[in-house]
Amino acid sequence: MINIAILGPGGIADDQHAPAVKFHPQTQLWSVLSRSSQRAHAFAIKHALAAKNPCFSDLDSLLADPGLEAVIIATPDRLHAEQVIACAQAGKHILLEKPMATSLKECEAMMRACEENKVVLALAYHLRWHAGHRLMASQIREGLLGTLRHFRVHWTFAAKDGSNWRSSPETGRWWSLAANGTHCLDLARWIMTPTEGEVSHSTCLISQSKFNSPHDESAIVALRFESGATAEICVSVQYQSESRIEIYGDLGEIRMEGTMGRHGMGDIFHNGKRFDFQPQNPFLGELNNFVECIQAGSKPEVGPKEGKRNVELLLNAIGQAQ
Ligand SMILES: NC(=O)c1ccc[n+]([C@@H]2O[C@H](COP(=O)([O-])OP(=O)(O)OC[C@H]3O[C@@H](n4cnc5c(N)ncnc54)[C@H](OP(=O)(O)O)[C@@H]3O)[C@@H](O)[C@H]2O)c1
Known part of the structure; x- marks a missing residue:
C-alpha cells in the first residue's frame, strides 16, 4: 500500500x-x-x-x-x-x-x-486520461485523419468575481491560461507533435476587461508546428460555454464536445458520425x-520535461521569457 x-x-x-x-x-x-x-x-x-x-x-x-x-x-x-x-x-x-x-x-x-x-x-x-481523448489520440497516430493540418480548442467558464488566487500575483502568474489554457496547450502538443513536430512559433492576445485582473481573463493562443500545421486555443474565465475541440487533417475531422473538465464524459464525432467510447475516471x-x-x-x-515546455509556452503567451 x-x-x-x-x-x-x-x-x-x-x-x-x-x-x-x-x-x-x-x-x-x-x-x-x-x-x-x-x-x-x-x-x-x-x-x-x-x-x-x-x-x-x-x-x-x-x-x-x-x-x-x-x-x-x-x-x-x-x-x-x-x-x-x-x-x-x-x-x-x-x-x-x-x-x-x-x-x-x-x-x-x-x-x-x-x-x-x-x-x-x-x-x-x-485530460490525457480521458478515455475518448486517448482513443482519438491513438487512432490519429495510426493515420485516421491523414496529415494533420489544424487543432482548435475552446474552453471557458464564468468566474463569479476577480477574487480567485490565480488572479493574484502572490499565488498565480496566469488566470485563464493556468486554469484551462495549460491543459489545452498540453492536448495540442500531445496530439500534434508526434507527427507535426514541436511548436516552432506562438503568439497570443489576452483580455482583462471583466474583472480588471492583473492576469489574463481570456486568452487566444495561436501556434504553428514545425511541419506548418497550426493550432488555436481560446480560454476564458469571463463567460460560460460548452468546451469544444476540433482536429482537422487531410482525411477528415474530429469534433469533441463537452469532453474537457473533470468528468471524463462528452461526445465525440468523426466526420460527423458519433464515435463511441467507454467513459472512465481520468483522475484514476x-x-x-x-x-x-x-x-x-x-x-x-507526463513528466517534468513536458511540464517545463508547457510553462515555457504559458510564458510566451504573456510575452515573458523567464
Ligand atoms: N487538473 C485539473 O483539472 C485542475 C482543476 C482545478 C485545479 N487544479 C490545480 O490544482 C491546484 C489547486 O487548485 P484548486 O482549484 O483546488 O484551488 P483551491 O480550491 O483554492 O485549493 C487550493 C488549496 O491550496 C491551499 N493553499 C495553501 N496556500 C494557499 C494560498 N496562499 N492561497 C490559497 N490557497 C492556498 C489551500 O488549502 P488551505 O487553505 O487549507 O491551506 C487550498 O485549499 C492548482 O495548481 C490548480 O491549477 C487542477
Missing part, C-alpha cells in the same frame, strides 16, 4: 484526488497539509486519513513521517516549486497539479531535486500511472 499525503485540501483535492486515492487498490490517503487545522481535520474525517496523526500545518513535519511515501500537490501555482523541492529532498514521490511552476528557473530546480533524490515527478494533466488513470512509476521505477506519461 502506498501512503499518500495531500498538500492543499481544496477544490480539486477534495473533489477528485482524494476519491481516486481511496478507490485505487494500492494507495491509501495518509495525511494532509493545510494552513488551517480546522480544514485539515474536516478533510481528515471526510476522507478517513489513515495516519495516526494525519493533520499538519507545517510541510517539514508532514515530510518527516517515515510512513509517508508520496504526495499529491494541489496548492496554488506559485507554491509548487518550493513544495516539490522539499518533498523531493525528503524522498517522497510527487504527483503535481498543473501548471508545473511559474518560471523556467523553478522548473529546472524542481527537475534537479527530483533527479538527485530519485523520486517520481508526475504532472497531473488528467492518472493516479494509476503514478503508482506504476513508483513501483516500476519508470517514467511518468
Whole structure:
C-alpha cells in the first residue's frame, strides 16, 4: 500500500484526488497539509486519513513521517516549486497539479531535486486520461485523419468575481491560461507533435476587461508546428460555454464536445458520425500511472520535461521569457 499525503485540501483535492486515492487498490490517503487545522481535520474525517496523526500545518513535519511515501500537490501555482523541492529532498514521490511552476528557473530546480533524490515527478494533466481523448489520440497516430493540418480548442467558464488566487500575483502568474489554457496547450502538443513536430512559433492576445485582473481573463493562443500545421486555443474565465475541440487533417475531422473538465464524459464525432467510447475516471488513470512509476521505477506519461515546455509556452503567451 502506498501512503499518500495531500498538500492543499481544496477544490480539486477534495473533489477528485482524494476519491481516486481511496478507490485505487494500492494507495491509501495518509495525511494532509493545510494552513488551517480546522480544514485539515474536516478533510481528515471526510476522507478517513489513515495516519495516526494525519493533520499538519507545517510541510517539514508532514515530510518527516517515515510512513509517508508520496504526495499529491494541489496548492496554488506559485507554491509548487518550493513544495516539490522539499518533498523531493525528503524522498517522497510527487504527483503535481498543473501548471508545473511559474518560471523556467523553478522548473529546472524542481527537475534537479527530483533527479538527485530519485523520486517520481508526475504532472497531473488528467485530460490525457480521458478515455475518448486517448482513443482519438491513438487512432490519429495510426493515420485516421491523414496529415494533420489544424487543432482548435475552446474552453471557458464564468468566474463569479476577480477574487480567485490565480488572479493574484502572490499565488498565480496566469488566470485563464493556468486554469484551462495549460491543459489545452498540453492536448495540442500531445496530439500534434508526434507527427507535426514541436511548436516552432506562438503568439497570443489576452483580455482583462471583466474583472480588471492583473492576469489574463481570456486568452487566444495561436501556434504553428514545425511541419506548418497550426493550432488555436481560446480560454476564458469571463463567460460560460460548452468546451469544444476540433482536429482537422487531410482525411477528415474530429469534433469533441463537452469532453474537457473533470468528468471524463462528452461526445465525440468523426466526420460527423458519433464515435463511441467507454467513459472512465481520468483522475484514476492518472493516479494509476503514478503508482506504476513508483513501483516500476519508470517514467511518468507526463513528466517534468513536458511540464517545463508547457510553462515555457504559458510564458510566451504573456510575452515573458523567464
Ligand atoms: N487538473 C485539473 O483539472 C485542475 C482543476 C482545478 C485545479 N487544479 C490545480 O490544482 C491546484 C489547486 O487548485 P484548486 O482549484 O483546488 O484551488 P483551491 O480550491 O483554492 O485549493 C487550493 C488549496 O491550496 C491551499 N493553499 C495553501 N496556500 C494557499 C494560498 N496562499 N492561497 C490559497 N490557497 C492556498 C489551500 O488549502 P488551505 O487553505 O487549507 O491551506 C487550498 O485549499 C492548482 O495548481 C490548480 O491549477 C487542477
